[in-house]
Amino acid sequence: MKLSLSRRAQMTPASPIRKLYRYADAAKQKGIHVFHLNIGQPDIPTPREFFSMLKKYAKGVVPYAPSSGFPKVIEAWRTYYRHLGIRLSAQDISITTGGSEAIYFALLAVADPGDEIVVLEPVYTSYVIYAKMFGIKLVPVTLNIRDGFHLPSHKALVGAITPRTRAIVICNPSNPTGTVFTKREIDIVAGIAKERGLFIIADETYREIVFTKKKAISFLSLAKVRDNVVLVDSASKRFNMCGARIGCLVSRNKSIMASVLKFSQGRLSSPFLEQLAVMPLLRNSGQFTHHLIHEYRGRRDAVIRGLSGIPGVSAYSPEGAFYVIVGLPVKDADHFCQWMLQKFHYHEQTVMLAPAEGFYVTPGKGKNEVRIAYVLSAPKLSHAMMILRRALEVYIRAVH
Numbered sequence: 113m114k115l116s117l118s119r120r121a122q123m124t125p126a127s128p129i130r131k132l133y134r135y136a137d138a139a140k141q142k143g144i145h146v147f148h149l150n151i152g153q154p155d156i157p158t159p160r161e162f163f164s165m166l167k168k169y170a171k172g173v174v175p176y177a178p179s180s181g182f183p184k185v186i187e188a189w190r191t192y193y194r195h196l197g198i199r200l201s202a203q204d205i206s207i208t209t210g211g212s213e214a215i216y217f218a219l220l221a222v223a224d225p226g227d228e229i230v231v232l233e234p235v236y237t238s239y240v241i242y243a244k245m246f247g248i249k250l251v252p253v254t255l256n257i258r259d260g261f262h263l264p265s266h267k268a269l270v271g272a273i274t275p276r277t278r279a280i281v282i283c284n285p286s287n288p289t290g291t292v293f294t295k296r297e298i299d300i301v302a303g304i305a306k307e308r309g310l311f312i313i314a315d316e317t318y319r320e321i322v323f324t325k326k327k328a329i330s331f332l333s334l335a336k337v338r339d340n341v342v343l344v345d346s347a348s349k350r351f352n353m354c355g356a357r358i359g360c361l362v363s364r365n366k367s368i369m370a371s372v373l374k375f376s377q378g379r380l381s382s383p384f385l386e387q388l389a390v391m392p393l394l395r396n397s398g399q400f401t402h403h404l405i406h407e408y409r410g411r412r413d414a415v416i417r418g419l420s421g422i423p424g425v426s427a428y429s430p431e432g433a434f435y436v437i438v439g440l441p442v443k444d445a446d447h448f449c450q451w452m453l454q455k456f457h458y459h460e461q462t463v464m465l466a467p468a469e470g471f472y473v474t475p476g477k478g479k480n481e482v483r484i485a486y487v488l489s490a491p492k493l494s495h496a497m498m499i500l501r502r503a504l505e506v507y508i509r510a511v512h
């Protein structure tokens with residue numbers, strides 16, 4: 113008898129961030145250096161304090177941690193939020209295996225198969241992957257590169273809501289656009305959620321990385337949507353420790369937290385040592401995050417400067433995180449990205465970007481766009497933009 117996979121397995125899309133890796137590996141085999149601007153994996157060192165905590169662990173066994181995290185780790189997250197001016201009780205926080213698991217739990221807690229969730233596209237790809245896995249329909253509200261991917265009208269947002277809508281997902285500062293939503297925009301989303309009885313899944317993974325004078329506003333600071341907010345957070349980017357796999361889910365809604373406890377009991381425990389090792393960073397987060405703004409602003413400027421010299425490219429100046437969506441003068445950015453890895457090099461060097469089509473829910477959107485993650489030093493980024501410019505010149509002559 114022939115074996116057959118679930119429809120879920122067949123329908124789940126591959127990550128647009130990772131799908132071109134085999135071409136990058138093949139390029140590297142040929143001795144070509146690949147500048148990785150496709151994935152949000154920063155090159156900034158993980159704080160020493162993290163490794164000191166790991167080294168200090170002297171017990172002979174690494175056991176499970178409590179399913180929702182060690183009380184002292186939860187306490188450290190409370191301290192972190194208190195420094196942001198957000199008061200939480202220990203019951204409002206559950207430690208997760210990265211922010212990814214917090215997204216996973218949040219979606220599972222608020223929507224059943226066939227339910228709808230409103231997202232702002234271009235959207236962070238894990239929402240798309242998980243929604244497919246769970247049979248949740250994502251209803252996109254399309255944002256526009258010309259507006260720096262800020263919110264459209266109140267009417268456009270409300271127009272996406274149906275009787276099956278359960279939540280709105282908002283990532284602020286945004287991956288993949290780098291947009292930091294204003295107080296007015298945050299209030300609009302909160303107002304709609306309150307009025308329509310919707311959850312807000314607020315992903316604030318990049319909270320500290322904001323280049324404008326005004327900081328990113330946390331949905332946890334809005335009293336009127338206390339019960340609506342399910343917050344996704346992560347230690348990965350602010351402490352440069354993506355592989356430690358520590359994040360948390362925060363909600364003041366007791367039913368949400370009771371459900372999340374059951375989900376986390378199902379997976380037993382988050383990483384034991386890593387959650388302990390994040391504690392000193394959380395207790396004193398400013399010390400470890402204050403340099404990020406300066407560093408990423410310099411990197412953003414290097415990318416935008418580099419892009420501004422390339423004919424036919426459209427971009428804007430992102431206000432936060434470390435991503436920018438860029439319109440290229442090509443018909444099929446996916447093909448161009450693959451071509452850069454397979455057929456092109458400039459003095460044995462090339463660039464890997466993420467084709468942006470996979471960040472859109474609406475079929476056919478984003479075909480000529482890429483996402484650049486500015487996760488290398490500013491000089492390397494300037495060089496990578498020069499390579500991109502040369503690649504476009506050759507590609508347009510050869511293919512178009």
Ligand SMILES: Cc1ncc(COP(=O)(O)O)c(C=O)c1O
Pocket residue numbers: 152209210211212213236283286287315317344345346347348354357358359
């Ligand atoms: C917007 C956003 N949310 C959540 C995550 C998940 O982070 P992690 O699972 O590494 O904590 C990421 C990672 O890139 C992200 O960009």
